[in-house]
Amino acid sequence: MSITELPPTTVSPAYERLSAARKAEVVRELSNVLGERYVLHSPYDLTLYEYDASIDRGKPDIVVLPATTQDVAEIVKIAGRYHVPIVPRGAGTGLSGGAIPIYGGIVIVFTRMNRILEVDVDNLRAVVQPGLVNLHLSVALGPQGFYYVPDPSSQRSCTIGGNVGENAGGPHTLIYGVTTNHVLGLEVVTPEGEIVEVGGTTYDTPGYDLTGLLIGSEGTLCIATKIIVRIVPLPEAVKTMIAVFDEMDDASNTVTEIIASGVIPAAIEMMDRMILQAVEADTHAGYPMNAAAVLLMETEGLKESVAEQIEQIVSICRKHHARVVRIAVDEAERQLLWAGRKNAFGAVGRISPEFYVQDGVVPRTKLPIVLRRVSEICEHYGLKVGNVFHAGDGNLHPLILFDSQIPGEVERVRQAGREILEVCAQAGGTITGEHGVGLEKQAEMALIFSDTDLRIMQQVRTAWNPRQLFNPGKLFPLPGRCADIKQL
Amino acid sequence: MSITELPPTTVSPAYERLSAARKAEVVRELSNVLGERYVLHSPYDLTLYEYDASIDRGKPDIVVLPATTQDVAEIVKIAGRYHVPIVPRGAGTGLSGGAIPIYGGIVIVFTRMNRILEVDVDNLRAVVQPGLVNLHLSVALGPQGFYYVPDPSSQRSCTIGGNVGENAGGPHTLIYGVTTNHVLGLEVVTPEGEIVEVGGTTYDTPGYDLTGLLIGSEGTLCIATKIIVRIVPLPEAVKTMIAVFDEMDDASNTVTEIIASGVIPAAIEMMDRMILQAVEADTHAGYPMNAAAVLLMETEGLKESVAEQIEQIVSICRKHHARVVRIAVDEAERQLLWAGRKNAFGAVGRISPEFYVQDGVVPRTKLPIVLRRVSEICEHYGLKVGNVFHAGDGNLHPLILFDSQIPGEVERVRQAGREILEVCAQAGGTITGEHGVGLEKQAEMALIFSDTDLRIMQQVRTAWNPRQLFNPGKLFPLPGRCADIKQL
Numbered sequence: 001m002s003i004t005e006l007p008p009t010t011v012s013p014a015y016e017r018l019s020a021a022r023k024a025e026v027v028r029e030l031s032n033v034l035g036e037r038y039v040l041h042s043p044y045d046l047t048l049y050e051y052d053a054s055i056d057r058g059k060p061d062i063v064v065l066p067a068t069t070q071d072v073a074e075i076v077k078i079a080g081r082y083h084v085p086i087v088p089r090g091a092g093t094g095l096s097g098g099a100i101p102i103y104g105g106i107v108i109v110f111t112r113m114n115r116i117l118e119v120d121v122d123n124l125r126a127v128v129q130p131g132l133v134n135l136h137l138s139v140a141l142g143p144q145g146f147y148y149v150p151d152p153s154s155q156r157s158c159t160i161g162g163n164v165g166e167n168a169g170g171p172h173t174l175i176y177g178v179t180t181n182h183v184l185g186l187e188v189v190t191p192e193g194e195i196v197e198v199g200g201t202t203y204d205t206p207g208y209d210l211t212g213l214l215i216g217s218e219g220t221l222c223i224a225t226k227i228i229v230r231i232v233p234l235p236e237a238v239k240t241m242i243a244v245f246d247e248m249d250d251a252s253n254t255v256t257e258i259i260a261s262g263v264i265p266a267a268i269e270m271m272d273r274m275i276l277q278a279v280e281a282d283t284h285a286g287y288p289m290n291a292a293a294v295l296l297m298e299t300e301g302l303k304e305s306v307a308e309q310i311e312q313i314v315s316i317c318r319k320h321h322a323r324v325v326r327i328a329v330d331e332a333e334r335q336l337l338w339a340g341r342k343n344a345f346g347a348v349g350r351i352s353p354e355f356y357v358q359d360g361v362v363p364r365t366k367l368p369i370v371l372r373r374v375s376e377i378c379e380h381y382g383l384k385v386g387n388v389f390h391a392g393d394g395n396l397h398p399l400i401l402f403d404s405q406i407p408g409e410v411e412r413v414r415q416a417g418r419e420i421l422e423v424c425a426q427a428g429g430t431i432t433g434e435h436g437v438g439l440e441k442q443a444e445m446a447l448i449f450s451d452t453d454l455r456i457m458q459q460v461r462t463a464w465n466p467r468q469l470f471n472p473g474k475l476f477p478l479p480g481r482c483a484d485i486k487q488l
Numbered sequence: 489m490s491i492t493e494l495p496p497t498t499v500s501p502a503y504e505r506l507s508a509a510r511k512a513e514v515v516r517e518l519s520n521v522l523g524e525r526y527v528l529h530s531p532y533d534l535t536l537y538e539y540d541a542s543i544d545r546g547k548p549d550i551v552v553l554p555a556t557t558q559d560v561a562e563i564v565k566i567a568g569r570y571h572v573p574i575v576p577r578g579a580g581t582g583l584s585g586g587a588i589p590i591y592g593g594i595v596i597v598f599t600r601m602n603r604i605l606e607v608d609v610d611n612l613r614a615v616v617q618p619g620l621v622n623l624h625l626s627v628a629l630g631p632q633g634f635y636y637v638p639d640p641s642s643q644r645s646c647t648i649g650g651n652v653g654e655n656a657g658g659p660h661t662l663i664y665g666v667t668t669n670h671v672l673g674l675e676v677v678t679p680e681g682e683i684v685e686v687g688g689t690t691y692d693t694p695g696y697d698l699t700g701l702l703i704g705s706e707g708t709l710c711i712a713t714k715i716i717v718r719i720v721p722l723p724e725a726v727k728t729m730i731a732v733f734d735e736m737d738d739a740s741n742t743v744t745e746i747i748a749s750g751v752i753p754a755a756i757e758m759m760d761r762m763i764l765q766a767v768e769a770d771t772h773a774g775y776p777m778n779a780a781a782v783l784l785m786e787t788e789g790l791k792e793s794v795a796e797q798i799e800q801i802v803s804i805c806r807k808h809h810a811r812v813v814r815i816a817v818d819e820a821e822r823q824l825l826w827a828g829r830k831n832a833f834g835a836v837g838r839i840s841p842e843f844y845v846q847d848g849v850v851p852r853t854k855l856p857i858v859l860r861r862v863s864e865i866c867e868h869y870g871l872k873v874g875n876v877f878h879a880g881d882g883n884l885h886p887l888i889l890f891d892s893q894i895p896g897e898v899e900r901v902r903q904a905g906r907e908i909l910e911v912c913a914q915a916g917g918t919i920t921g922e923h924g925v926g927l928e929k930q931a932e933m934a935l936i937f938s939d940t941d942l943r944i945m946q947q948v949r950t951a952w953n954p955r956q957l958f959n960p961g962k963l964f965p966l967p968g969r970c971a972d973i974k975q976l
Binding site: 120121122123124145167177180181190194195196197198200201202205206207208209210211212213215216217221233234236256259260261262264301302303304305307308309361363364365393394428429430431432433436437441445448449450452453454456457459460461463475 | 608609610611612633655665668669678682683684685686688689690693694695696697698699700701703704705709721722723724744747748749750752789790791792793795796797849851852853881882916917918919920921924925929933936937938940941942944945947948949951963
């Protein structure tokens with residue numbers, strides 16, 4: 001059968017909610033495998049697993065906590081027999097609703113599969129379980145002088161399995177790439193409950209790059225049970241600096257010129273006035289509250305090269321009218337500057353009851369015009385917006401403030417979000433940099449992919465996951481979403 | 489239909505050789521699209537396309553030279569109507585037989601699709617056609633201060649389309665990764681003749697990473713017609729050095745210690761005595777002819793960091809008893825050292841009528857033991873072997889010398905090659921670093937993949953390319969290979 005002859009997959013598969021009797025049966029089978037303790041099914045126990053860090057919600061029927069790959073394979077087989085959807089969940093920090101069980105079913109939580117299985121320093125590899133918290137790997141490697149590069153802002157809680165599912169990025173993506181650039185191989189469980197290894201410990205394994213295909217597939221193709229990652233030596237020197245601007249455009253143009261000059265810092269983050277004020281009130285990191293924009297930049301490497309990079313960056317900042325350029329004098333100040341950035345989303349919580357984060361990408365050179373359009377769009381809808389983002393990558397994160405108690409406000413927020421993504425797509429960019437498509441951006445996939453492109457992708461899903469029990473309703477539009485999704 | 493329910497694909501599809509009448513018909517249809525001039529079909533014209541840089545051979549029925557994506561799509565549709573296999577071909581420099589039309593059919597040659605379509609320096613992107621010679625891109629970018637990183641030793645002739653098909657590497661893979669790390673998006677023609685775009689200009693596009701899947705798929709899933717690549721600024725400083733050792737183990741241990749120390753040079757290449765003698769006789773690059781091994785190393789970046797790296801590398805080399813450490817004093821000497829390395833395969837042609845290059849990968853720490861085993865295996869079969877390889881990556885290239893006029897020698901060479909790959913696999917490595925599987929290593933896939941792993945891969949092929957007209961007989965074993973393959 002040809003990939004283009006496969007049936008279209010936009011028709012919703014039938015997921016009947018489990019009856020009480022049937023649910024009891026599934027719970028019993030799962031308990032036989034995992035022990036009763038690791039099969040949650042009371043309404044109270046399930047509440048925690050209804051939401052993640054997005055704005056959607058959905059109730060699971062059962063939550064399971066496997067301890068081994070074999071457990072996961074058995075769970076998948078049981079789910080298959082009862083035709084029950086399966087949603088894998090790391091720490092629930094995802095921003096696009098990837099871990100929301102919109103059709104109910106079984107949520108697999110990886111809390112118990114959180115071990116570092118192997119560290120091979122000489123060959124710069126480690127093997128970990130999916131439930132390992134991102135930061136814990138670097139903490140464990142630190143004493144030996146190594147770390148794991150991808151550093152989402154949620155790295156203190158998010159898991160490496162979740163990072164693999166969403167192909168997560170972070171501030172240091174600029175120079176080091178996203179999760180897919182740091183994962184060399186996976187052990188996965190397929191929708192049939194088979195255990196398969198893809199990739200390996202080397203850079204380029206023969207045959208198809210299934211590792212690349214599976215990373216970022218948002219739980220729709222497989223469930224990762226073991227992850228082989230690259231580890232790298234800690235840099236000899238790290239310097240962190242901020243540059244303060246009275247005009248957003250000056251900050252944007254600084255970013256473009258730094259990159260084009262050939263200096264590629266490890267990170268270039270931008271924060272605008274609204275964010276600076278929120279961050280400063282919250283973290284007291286020493287950010288100016290009256291500036292139009294601040295760039296937080298970091299360079300790392302050998303001492304001498306860091307010193308030279310800093311010199312070049314300072315001179316480019318000055319050329320673009322930076323009011324102040326300040327280099328952190330010690331590790332404490334450096335950590336404080338980063339704490340301000342990494343807690344920015346939380347800090348915004350102080351000034352608004354709710355907020356919605358967008359995640360568009362544009363070519364760096366288009367930053368000035370796109371940031372202006374973001375302001376105009378939000379102004380048009382009477383919404384406040386702040387920007388805190390990976391400027392070096394052109395990866396925007398506009399935070400739109402709102403209050404769902406105000407009638408119509410949520411719809412205006414969603415509409416503004418959509419228009420921002422349209423602007424990003426028109427500028428030659430894309431609709432998500434690192435947060436994933438999930439439930440949030442299914443419709444927006446059409447902004448950047450043709451019907452043929454989307455059909456090819458959906459048919460890859462159909463080939464792997466024909467009954468669509470693995471994370472159904474994500475990535476591609478499905479009609480008839482369940483009624484119990486929180487209707488914003 | 490489930491991916492695991494798809495029919496097994498190891499059964500050879502029926503490719504009947506085209507009858508003269510039918511061939512005339514196909515030629516006529518192709519000529520209507522391309523013009524007669526760009527459809528080659530006389531035995532004389534076809535001779536050139538029977539072989540690539542591997543040791544296999546196969547006669548095409550027709551060779552076509554398309555000028556546009558639309559041409560390629562039309563060719564694919566015509567081939568589909570007549571059930572004729574299609575093999576894409578770049579410059580024919582591949583070492584694993586990927587461009588050999590073992591079942592005959594149509595070979596698509598991309599000589600006319602060799603343009604740079606777009607260069608966007610500010611956003612570090614370029615868009616090229618598949619027939620562009622690898623080095624031509626860097627040459628074109630040079631005056632603006634940029635280059636394209638992947639640099640296979642054949643870069644003066646190989647094409648970027650071919651590099652995409654094989655996921656090619658090169659000496660600088662060590663720090664910068666292989667082709668897949670430098671390609672962000674593709675326009676491809678599917679086996680149905682549809683034109684599809686995958687990926688884009690940004691790092692992480694939403695949905696499945698089909699770009700990753702297609703790169704390195706060796707022509708079995710699609711034909712690339714447009715390639716979006718990353719370009720990077722030329723480094724401020726580059727220093728190249730050689731270290732001369734009297735013992736292979738000292739050279740190997742130096743490599744391991746350099747990497748583990750956190751200094752990651754841009755390249756670490758190793759050459760053994762046999763190769764040094766051949767290279768020196770050919771290129772007069774100033775390599776010692778009586779050493780056991782030489783490491784050719786390069787560091788690049790900002791001036792200061794290069795100076796510091798060189799200092800650290802020299803001290804590690806001395807610790808491991810390097811007899812001499814010499815840094816190229818100027819660009820001319822640097823180019824000469826590299827010319828010696830990049831012409832090594834050619835130089836070996838001076839001392840042996842034929843040679844066979846293997847391409848295994850092992851963890852760096854296993855280099856000493858594996859190199860010893862390579863010697864023992866070749867000695868056992870009475871064969872001479874030289875080693876010239878990407879030591880930093882643990883990517884071996886043993887060159888086994890032979891003379892096919894000596895009865896039984898070819899079979900001994902193949903057997904030695906097989907045993908070397910077994911040793912690599914047992915050492916936790918893999919069977920090809922950068923040359924691909926092609927025709928050469930189909931059987932060896934089983935050394936590193938389980939039956940389930942291989943079935944999943946083959947079923948991906950079946951889903952995309954159900955009639956297996958795209959480069960049939962490659963990557964996975966197919967019984968009943970054609971009789972006109974040169975039987976070594």
